[in-house]
Amino acid sequence: MNALSPWAISSSTELAGNTSVIFELKADPVTFKVNLTSDSIWIQTELPAGGRVAFRAAYSPGTNLEIVKTTPQAEGIILSLASAIGKQNLSIVIDQTESSPVLRYTSSLIPAKEMLIPNWPKDILFNGQKDNPEQTDGKIHAGQFGTRTGFLYLSQTRPKSATLLYLQNLTALCDYCDRTETSLGDTVGGEWPELGFSLPPSKKPLPAGEEVILSDAFIAFSEEVPEKESDLMRLYLDLLARIYLLLPKPETAYKHWPDILDKGLKDLIDSPGCWSQVTGHKYFNAYVSDYETPPEIMVQLAVLLPLIDYIEWSKKEMEVTKTIKEGLPAFFDKKLGTIMRWLPAAEDKLKGEEEQKVPKVMDSWYLHHPLLNLSRLALKGDKMAKQLFLDSLEFAIKVAHHFKYQWPVFYKMDTMEVIKAETAEGKGGEKDVAGIFAHVMLQAWELTKEHRYLNEAERAAKTLQGYGFEIFYQANNTAFSSGALLRLYKITKNKLYLELSYMCLAGIFRNVQLWDCNYGYGKNFPKFFSLYPLNDAPYTAVYEEQEVFSAFHDYLKHAEDVDILPSVKLLIAEYIRYLVDRSVYYYPSMLPTDMLEEKVKMGEVDPKLWIALEDLQDGWLKSGTVGQEVYGAGNAFGILPRHYLQIPAEPFMVYTDYPTSGFNAKKGKQISFTILGDPRISCRMMLVKTKKKKIPGFKVLIKGHKVPLKARPVSNGNLEYTIPGNSDITIQLHS
Structure with a gap:
């Protein structure tokens, strides 16, 4: 039996005797009926196999809510409501454009008087066939x-009736938060059978006479009730994409990344705060002006690899890459036979103020991330990187076997003593490390063709079964894991690995922010579809993103x-x-x-430097609390080579904000490539001038369309197009 709140008890009692239906619509496998009770508009939803759930689409405390006007609309209804607290407008729409229906209800209030909101009920009540919510069960x-x-x-x-994905469009509620000085963190949740969204208690009153949105909810339904982990992850991704297509999304704007990169590159190389010198070698600091922490190998390689991407794209030579490489061999410990996290020559700087800031203490993922980057260099033909990589593999395998492919958070490298076993009590260690270890082993197999490395990758991958959404420890490692598992699937044809790859992706998309924080400081920067670095991190971070x-x-390439x-x-x-x-x-x-935070945790923040902040916070909090992240410098160096297609001997580049593949430029004739993604959403393509002279004559064609696309002239003589995803593009140059 489920314990109920007073709201649930009174609502279920009223609904039990309520036979009046304002609006009804059947959308297989669900039937929707709109009812009025004394204080709420409810959408009673009949699910397969006798399941029932009610959604509170509008609410007014008290017993005097009235319907003033009803306006039918396509697959829905608009209601004008009145009560003592003011006028409310409610829109209810059921979308049936695809196989699974999506319910959307949006309510707004024009307060009759200046009003504080101390509490607010949840908007989902699983109420059973006889409106007995205490006798229903479910799993969140x-x-x-x-x-x-x-x-x-x-x-x-x-x-056993249905699976639902409920998503509150929190962007729509930012006006409420801005006026009441509240945050939208942890506003969706609850305990069965009362769930959903509730308004955060206001610190300042809502002004009278000004309309404000109180809810904008989307619910996707499936009659599938998955029992297998793989089905649960797949259905989540499918339902999320289903809602995403309907979700209002902010507009994007073109950013000229070549200029941004030039500014960042100059500051990275020239700013003294980015560098330290140890035993005659220069090393990147992790944070600007953080001279207290010894150099870390992860930091050096996290900057080096994107720089090399840029060098390969631009065909420019850079002395800075030589400087970084010269310092790498000093991270190798011959006694242990492995690269170390901290530069051994500077370990005496560690003061132990944090658990991992102790000599020879390893954060589990920190061993594998540098190995992954060394393997990438090795596969590009770098002999020094190959030696460091191969010489460290036996140690990495030894650690994996010692912990049976289930890594703790921190351990001592010389004794394998566990310093911190779990991320939190009962949560286990760094679960996605098995995936990045598998990635390292696949790289070793590709480099050496030794089958034992492929076997190691498979053994590690299989231990990921059962983690579900808990697979996500750190965003970048979970993403690397997804790619490694996809590669394993392609090599072995074992469908398990593809399913585990989807599990990793589900873990990533469960940790994003699909809303724009337009209140407080959040008005100054877009945050839609940003990603949190850790499963419990309070902010988004540039390096992991x-x-x-x-x-x-x-x-997508694989x-x-x-x-x-x-x-x-x-x-x-x-x-x-959205990241671009x-x-x-x-x-x-x-x-x-x-x-910007005045007192930062690491080093200092120089607002004039084009070195990224580690953190962007909730709108009511200042950002840059951790510091300026030197190892996040790869941001621009990663974007430019992937989104600007260079055209030989032509005065322009092709820019797209979607990923592409199959780029082919025939000198003086035509350019062809495929824009990836989904045809149901469009992206931006631009012809970006690289010289003062005009872009020469041309026409842009999409495969399957006979009529060339028309351009929109934009600033600096550039030309812009809107292109559907998953399109084959040809740009024919006039001779």
């Missing part, structure tokens, strides 16, 4: 944490000959599009100085 698979997407993913299990962006590009889920193609492409738009706002020079 995942939900909102902090300021991530306001969602619930759940199944009703008594009766940049690496997930790159990993997602690689994922998936070109695999029939992956359309929902995966859609969500990955959209994450990439908003990640420039990690640079403090793009933000008002009054929203």
